[in-house]
Amino acid sequence: MPLQIKSLDEYKSVYQRSVDDPEGFWAEQAETFNWSKKWDKVLDWNFREPDINWFVGGKTNITENALDRHLETRGDKVAILWEPNDPNAPSKTYTYKELHAEVCKAANALKANGIGKGDRVCFYMPMVPELAIGVLACARIGAIHSVVFAGFSATALADRIKDATCKMVICSDYNHRGAKNIPVKKVVDDALAMGCESIETVLVHKNTGEDVAWNDVDKWWHDEVDGQSTDCPAEQMDSEDTLFILYTSGSTGKPKGVVHTVGGYMVYTAFSFKNVFQYQEDDIYWCTADIGWITGHSYIIYGPLLAGATTMMFEGVPTYPDAGRFWQVCEKHKVNQFYTAPTAIRALMAYGDEFVEKYDLSSLRVLGSVGEPINEEAWNWYNEKVGKGNCPIADTWWQTETGGILISPLPGITDTKPCYASYPLPGVQPILVDPDGNELTGNDVEGLLCMKFPWPSIIRTTYGDHERCRQVYFSTFQDMYFTGDGARRDKDGRLRIIGRVDDVINVSGHRMGTAEVENAINEHPQVVESAVVGFPHEIKGQGIYAYIIPSDDIVDEDQFIKEIRAVVTKEIGPIAKPDQVQVVPGLPKTRSGKIMRRILRKVASGDASNLGDISTLLNPEVVEAVKKGAKA
Numbered sequence: 182m183p184l185q186i187k188s189l190d191e192y193k194s195v196y197q198r199s200v201d202d203p204e205g206f207w208a209e210q211a212e213t214f215n216w217s218k219k220w221d222k223v224l225d226w227n228f229r230e231p232d233i234n235w236f237v238g239g240k241t242n243i244t245e246n247a248l249d250r251h252l253e254t255r256g257d258k259v260a261i262l263w264e265p266n267d268p269n270a271p272s273k274t275y276t277y278k279e280l281h282a283e284v285c286k287a288a289n290a291l292k293a294n295g296i297g298k299g300d301r302v303c304f305y306m307p308m309v310p311e312l313a314i315g316v317l318a319c320a321r322i323g324a325i326h327s328v329v330f331a332g333f334s335a336t337a338l339a340d341r342i343k344d345a346t347c348k349m350v351i352c353s354d355y356n357h358r359g360a361k362n363i364p365v366k367k368v369v370d371d372a373l374a375m376g377c378e379s380i381e382t383v384l385v386h387k388n389t390g391e392d393v394a395w396n397d398v399d400k401w402w403h404d405e406v407d408g409q410s411t412d413c414p415a416e417q418m419d420s421e422d423t424l425f426i427l428y429t430s431g432s433t434g435k436p437k438g439v440v441h442t443v444g445g446y447m448v449y450t451a452f453s454f455k456n457v458f459q460y461q462e463d464d465i466y467w468c469t470a471d472i473g474w475i476t477g478h479s480y481i482i483y484g485p486l487l488a489g490a491t492t493m494m495f496e497g498v499p500t501y502p503d504a505g506r507f508w509q510v511c512e513k514h515k516v517n518q519f520y521t522a523p524t525a526i527r528a529l530m531a532y533g534d535e536f537v538e539k540y541d542l543s544s545l546r547v548l549g550s551v552g553e554p555i556n557e558e559a560w561n562w563y564n565e566k567v568g569k570g571n572c573p574i575a576d577t578w579w580q581t582e583t584g585g586i587l588i589s590p591l592p593g594i595t596d597t598k599p600c601y602a603s604y605p606l607p608g609v610q611p612i613l614v615d616p617d618g619n620e621l622t623g624n625d626v627e628g629l630l631c632m633k634f635p636w637p638s639i640i641r642t643t644y645g646d647h648e649r650c651r652q653v654y655f656s657t658f659q660d661m662y663f664t665g666d667g668a669r670r671d672k673d674g675r676l677r678i679i680g681r682v683d684d685v686i687n688v689s690g691h692r693m694g695t696a697e698v699e700n701a702i703n704e705h706p707q708v709v710e711s712a713v714v715g716f717p718h719e720i721k722g723q724g725i726y727a728y729i730i731p732s733d734d735i736v737d738e739d740q741f742i743k744e745i746r747a748v749v750t751k752e753i754g755p756i757a758k759p760d761q762v763q764v765v766p767g768l769p770k771t772r773s774g775k776i777m778r779r780i781l782r783k784v785a786s787g788d789a790s791n792l793g794d795i796s797t798l799l800n801p802e803v804v805e806a807v808k809k810g811a812k813a
């Protein structure tokens with residue numbers, strides 16, 4: 182097991198050691214795992230190309246470390262505790278032994294269907310155990326999983342399947358989501374109708390049992406998996422072989438497939454899990470994220486299982502059957518560590534305290550927050566109403582690209598302060614720079630957040646387009662990984678993340694590229710041009726505000742707005758639907774033709790009184806019209 186830090190002095194000395202001797206430090210962590218061949222070199226890297234290799238030449242399989250390694254000591258311990266959407270339906274458990282057996286069966290089924298090392302398998306599934314089993318089955322045989330959040334549209338799914346040339350899709354018939362059932366298989370059918378020629382098989386997990394259309398490529402999960410052997414040798418993977426691809430939005434173009442590799446990701450997710458959540462052997466740990474996002478990959482599946490934890494998977498939503506569901510589940514399973522997103526906290530807070538006060542939350546020891554800045558009001562509510570003032574809050578800052586948590590208080594060890602992600606984990610070397618890349622030294626400074634040294638789970642490439650990876654993360658500042666976030670370091674050295682400084686917005690903890698939403702809007706035949714910006718939103722953190730130039734007069738604006746929302750839902754999914762749509766005669770542009778988003782952001786935020794210097798605009802006259810029609 183990797184080291185678990187227990188005191189502030191230890192944190193300070195371990196951190197110092199990790200900076201002075203990163204290779205020695207990470208070798209010690211990696212040595213606690215099983216490798217069939219030890220690495221020849223701990224780290225080989227440059228940020229220029231970039232070319233980053235951890236545990237070079239080492240061979241292992243992440244599922245041997247997440248499953249087999251625990252069989253002797255924790256075989257009968259619950260690995261996955263599953264809580265269904267329906268509060269009256271029974272929970273399900275898988276011990277490490279059972280999970281191992283199920284993963285092997287699924288892995289054999291994948292092999293029997295022609296999936297082998299390096300093949301890409303797409304998942305489009307609800308939060309059912311078969312999703313975790315399927316993902317681990319891929320890892321067992323060296324297939325690369327690409328999980329697509331099941332809220333994305335058929336178009337978005339098809340784009341991702343094509344980009345990674347997946348051979349198989351694994352889905353369910355329907356998803357349970359609150360009071361509704363969602364036809365997931367139908368979305369896969371629609372995606373496949375868009376020409377996903379690489380798909381040979383669709384494996385369908387029977388979840389609700391409702392009728393689904395059946396195609397030649399379709400096979401039932403139970404037909405393929407149930408009769409398989411519970412023994413499946415783990416493919417020995419090179420430390421730098423790809424473990425998975427996960428698509429995420431950037432400021433330009435289509436979402437890109439972030440690539441994580443086996444060895445470094447394994448070591449870092451386990452290490453960060455143990456330390457950030459201070460997990461103890463008998464604890465019940467619950468992360469409410471969806472496995473469609475990186476948080477679910479790293480801190481529902483891999484990190485906890487590598488650490489031999491009991492990890493809960495929740496199928497439902499926070500407000501079904503009512504706004505007390507999270508707390509009812511915490512009470513029911515005596516959850517010790519609870520990890521959620523600020524948007525959920527804000528939403529539940531708005532329903533009133535009675536929902537949280539009804540339940541016994543005395544089992545809670547550590548609270549976590551992830552995905553977006555947590556505002557002070559939400560932090561205080563979380564601390565007082567949920568944690569009863571007794572549970573340190575780990576405000577964890579990280580990204581799809583970082584693979585694991587990089588900045589966070591260590592509960593009970595380092596102090597906490599509302600809105601502050603605070604301190605880097607061992608091995609993490611943050612640096613604040615000005616726009617020219619000069620380091621901002623000392624405390625009480627604000628700048629752009631970069632990392633000057635690799636940690637084991639850093640992004641290796643963007644799938645099929647290495648140049649894009651270089652350009653987006655490693656070219657803004659020389660020899661640094663640029664996060665895209667701004668941050669402030671307070672007088673005591675704690676870091677506060679301010680938010681994105683690029684054209685990425687964070688809606689309910691979901692990352693969205695403004696260009697991506699604009700491209701979707703532009704699919705509407707009556708749209709000439711659009712510009713999308715974020716604006717402060719009480720529950721979502723940021724909302725989506727779209728300015729649209731139509732090709733001709735809009736007679737029925739409500740209808741037009743409806744159609745705009747529908748086209749975005751079709752192209753991306755409901756999570757990208759604009760909250761506000763404003764029809765404008767033009768967009769403020771610089772003389773070089775660039776949209777002045779600064780102005781649009783201010784107007785969208787209801788702060789149009791001081792727009793600064795607009796004299797350099799190509800078309801200053803449109804500013805008045807934009808201001809006049811503002812929906813803020």
Ligand code: PRX
Binds near residue numbers: 552679691692
């Ligand atoms: O802006 C930061 C914000 O979420 C972005 C990463 O989004 P994604 O790759 O989808 O991963 C989310 C889950 C790890 C970051 O660039 N972000 C994430 N965590 C925090 C945060 N902003 C402030 N505080 C956080 N704790």
